[in-house]
Amino acid sequence: MSKTLPAAQLRKTVADIIVAGGSSKEEAQTVADNLVLANLSGHDSHGVGMVPRYIDAVLEGGLKPNTDIAVKLDGGSLLALDGQRGYGQVVGAQAMALAMERAQATGSCVMALANAHHLGRIGHFAEMAVARGLVSIHFVNVQSRPVVAPFGGGDGRYGTNPFCVGVPMEGREPFVLDFATSRVAQGKMRVAHNEGRQVEPGYLIDEKGQPTTNPGVVVVPQAGGMFGALMAFGEHKGYGMAVACELLGGALTGSGTWHRPADTKRAVINGMFTVLVDPRKLGTQSEFAREALAFADWLKQSPPAPGSEGVLLAGEPERAARVQREREGIVVDDTTWQEIVAAGAKVGARID
Numbered sequence: 001m002s003k004t005l006p007a008a009q010l011r012k013t014v015a016d017i018i019v020a021g022g023s024s025k026e027e028a029q030t031v032a033d034n035l036v037l038a039n040l041s042g043h044d045s046h047g048v049g050m051v052p053r054y055i056d057a058v059l060e061g062g063l064k065p066n067t068d069i070a071v072k073l074d075g076g077s078l079l080a081l082d083g084q085r086g087y088g089q090v091v092g093a094q095a096m097a098l099a100m101e102r103a104q105a106t107g108s109c110v111m112a113l114a115n116a117h118h119l120g121r122i123g124h125f126a127e128m129a130v131a132r133g134l135v136s137i138h139f140v141n142v143q144s145r146p147v148v149a150p151f152g153g154g155d156g157r158y159g160t161n162p163f164c165v166g167v168p169m170e171g172r173e174p175f176v177l178d179f180a181t182s183r184v185a186q187g188k189m190r191v192a193h194n195e196g197r198q199v200e201p202g203y204l205i206d207e208k209g210q211p212t213t214n215p216g217v218v219v220v221p222q223a224g225g226m227f228g229a230l231m232a233f234g235e236h237k238g239y240g241m242a243v244a245c246e247l248l249g250g251a252l253t254g255s256g257t258w259h260r261p262a263d264t265k266r267a268v269i270n271g272m273f274t275v276l277v278d279p280r281k282l283g284t285q286s287e288f289a290r291e292a293l294a295f296a297d298w299l300k301q302s303p304p305a306p307g308s309e310g311v312l313l314a315g316e317p318e319r320a321a322r323v324q325r326e327r328e329g330i331v332v333d334d335t336t337w338q339e340i341v342a343a344g345a346k347v348g349a350r351i352d
Contacts, residue, residue, distance in 0.1 A: 001333070002337075003334070004328070004331050005329055006330075007040060010039070012032075014036065017343060018031050018065075019349075021055050021058045021059075021349075022066070022347075030090055030093070035089075036048060037322075040325045040326055041121065041123075042317060044187070045185040046120050046185070048336075049332075050118065053118075054087075054118070054343075056343075057117065057266040058347075059347075062085065062265055062266060063117045065087065068090070069081045077107075077108055078110050079095075080254065081098070083095070083113055083114065085115055085117050088117045088119035089119070091113070091117075092113065092120075093125075095116075095272075099276055100134060103134055103276035104134070106281075110273075111273075111276070112252060112271075113271065113272040113274070114271050115256075118268040118270060122162045122164040122178050125164070126138065126165065126166025127166065129276060130168040134168070134276050135167050136276050138272055138273070139249045139272070139273045140161060140162045140164070140249045140273075141248075141258075141270065142160055142161055142269075143159065143257075143269040144159055146159060146229075148160055148182045149232070150243075151236045151238075156262070158242060160182045160185055160186050161241075163181060164176070165177045168279075169296065170292070172296070175296075176318070181233060181238050181241050182230040182232060182238075182242070183202065184203050191333070197215070199214075200213065205229050206228040207228050249271040254271075256271070299313070
């Protein structure tokens, strides 16, 4: 079973819980808006279903409400920042605001953000950049229970380590590529498990390293308290990109990499290595605008494959989902809703 809720109601519900967890109203609204936008965009894995984990992390002390970024190095177009375990939706936006300002002033900025709590949908930060006409590239690592198996391995050794690129398209909607380097996001397995669904073959291995279609193997402990693992996308290629995200997002930023046994802590710590470029200062703006549009048009001229409605560019499915879900509401399965209600109860927020 499930319920369909309007976006406005979900925003208020989430904000009320986050406030009860110790956040200011402004911070709570920022987090709520970000999570609901993920649901609207079709990415329920990064939406309101994260609230129970956030509250658990706050109560454990791994997520620190009302915390801002700390500037560790200000080298003009080179920034090293520390999120200090603050809400990723907040410290991530603060880091991007500072980096975008520098990129617009100097033409580029390299920004290293360490120790942010769960940043959420990384495409959100790329959307911030393209709205200012900036190209952005993001490498992110995840310090939490390791849920992805390395290519050739039989258990989880690292996180879903997302990669994202945002490219503005003159006079059109931007290109926003945002994906986990696992075959599928961990949160999508949580959603499938809560809905009682099996998933496609090739996504998962169980706690014994054997293929399975049961999403619960990466959501709840299996025999002996063990977990299964997600597979990397693209075999060795996706695995290689995940390692790059760990080395850049984790090691280079100073946020840290995963190299220890799993624990039961609920915090999700992200490091993000970001490169921003202002095409207007690069000297190729006119060529960039012309050639980008020409290539997009060329792609769109491809005839639809059998069973397809035609070629799409990254970012188009999310924008279409936002229109539909804003109109029709957001579907939340009963298990996820009960988890949200229970999270509210832990901090004294009553959810009807």
